[in-house]
Amino acid sequence: MSRQSTRPSARRQVALIVGAFTAVGVALGVVGFVGTDWVRTQFVTAAAGSDPATFGPVFVALSVLQTTMTLFFAGPILAATLGLLVGSRFVDHGTAGAVAAAGSLVGFFVLAGAGLAGLALVSGPGTDQTYSLAGAVGPLLLSGAATAATGGVAGLLGSRIVR
Numbered sequence: 001m002s003r004q005s006t007r008p009s010a011r012r013q014v015a016l017i018v019g020a021f022t023a024v025g026v027a028l029g030v031v032g033f034v035g036t037d038w039v040r041t042q043f044v045t046a047a048a049g050s051d052p053a054t055f056g057p058v059f060v061a062l063s064v065l066q067t068t069m070t071l072f073f074a075g076p077i078l079a080a081t082l083g084l085l086v087g088s089r090f091v092d093h094g095t096a097g098a099v100a101a102a103g104s105l106v107g108f109f110v111l112a113g114a115g116l117a118g119l120a121l122v123s124g125p126g127t128d129q130t131y132s133l134a135g136a137v138g139p140l141l142l143s144g145a146a147t148a149a150t151g152g153v154a155g156l157l158g159s160r161i162v163r
Helices: 010-045 052-087 093-120 133-159
Strands: none
Touching (some): 010 093, 052 133
16 A cells, blocks of 8 residues: 555545534434424414413524524534544644634534524424524624634644644
8 A cells, every 4th residue: 555545635534524514414404493393383383371472482583593503502513523533634734724624614504504404494383583594694604713713723633643
């Protein structure tokens, strides 16, 4: 086996990171859809009590916001974990950091897109108080930058444990 073939491919490592983020994003999107639809059904459609028309939509909106925050928090956690793992494959610290940062940035936007798409599919009574997707762009960009930085630093750290 030649030395060239034992070196990791930066492109393949970025794809690995993006793939992991994608899997988590799709899962969070499905869980977000199912959970939010269940909350909507319980607290709006099937609600009985003093004023379900007031409480239900607010609770659904809070549930959507909480699920969105979970998406945003998952990014740096995945970036740190995957950055350390992928970074440990590279001897060159700069390459390790760049690969982990790039994969984390792209991966985060795929994760967030899949998760937000799942939430956007929830509609019906009680969903009129949820935030608009356009309103999530600013926090999404800031969270993406933080996730990329986390992945880059983790990649640098991971490269220090090579061989």
